[in-house]
Amino acid sequence: MSASQPDPSFHRRPEVFGGGPTLVSPRGEPLPPMDVVMRLRELDERLSVEWVEGAWGTSYFGLFERWKQGDKRWERVQNGEIPEKSARDLIQMFPRHCPAPEMAAYVEQRWGGRAIGNPVEEAERAVEAAKARLERAKEAAVDKAVDSSMDRFNTETAHDRRVRGGTEKAHPMVSGADFAEPKRLIEVK
Numbered sequence: 061m062s063a064s065q066p067d068p069s070f071h072r073r074p075e076v077f078g079g080g081p082t083l084v085s086p087r088g089e090p091l092p093p094m095d096v097v098m099r100l101r102e103l104d105e106r107l108s109v110e111w112v113e114g115a116w117g118t119s120y121f122g123l124f125e126r127w128k129q130g131d132k133r134w135e136r137v138q139n140g141e142i143p144e145k146s147a148r149d150l151i152q153m154f155p156r157h158c159p160a161p162e163m164a165a166y167v168e169q170r171w172g173g174r175a176i177g178n179p180v181e182e183a184e185r186a187v188e189a190a191k192a193r194l195e196r197a198k199e200a201a202v203d204k205a206v207d208s209s210m211d212r213f214n215t216e217t218a219h220d221r222r223v224r225g226g227t228e229k230a231h232p233m234v235s236g237a238d239f240a241e242p243k244r245l246i247e248v249k
Contacts, residue, residue: 089113092121093160096167103167108148121163123152 083091092109100107106126113119126148127133137147152170154163222228 085111090121090156093163096160096164099164099167106148107151107167109154109163109167112153117156119156121154121156121158122150123154123167124148125151 085091089111092111096109100109100123104125106128108124108126109121110124111119112122134147136142137144152166154166216224219228223230
């Protein structure tokens with residue numbers, strides 16, 4: 061092979077994450093590990109990770125941070141000098157053989173503390189979120205109880221309700237009926 065011709069192995073699908081099976085896009089590019097993508101979404105909406113194709117085996121997963129609102133560089137986007145998708149900074153380059161757990165550990169170590177700027181505010185936010193979930197669960201339980209009682213009311217006859225209330229006896233043809241003593245839900249005087 062001459063120095064002017066590239067090594068054919070560079071054109072093969074890159075093996076990432078220690079050479080194990082890798083999910084790839086329709087274009088054949090490796091997809092970032094989902095646990096890293098989900099953790100980035102939790103930490104900061106401006107963070108993202110994606111595959112960056114490079115020549116001669118220099119492809120990598122890049123960790124990007126979108127520019128903050130108010131950053132003066134946004135003027136270049138508004139003027140049309142650069143596309144909006146380029147309004148970000150490269151924070152970290154992960155080599156193509158970087159295992160997903162190491163990538164996730166780096167993200168957690170570097171960015172994990174940012175989500176908890178003020179522990180008191182974070183705790184208050186967590187408490188408020190838990191209260192909202194509890195309130196939704198209570199509403200769902202009430203809705204379910206109302207729906208099931210309405211279903212029962214619509215399918216029961218007046219006789220069935222009186223039997224369940226204990227003011228009448230079930231017909232002897234009803235299977236499983238106990239006729240020794242009617243169950244009384246309502247006091248009969």
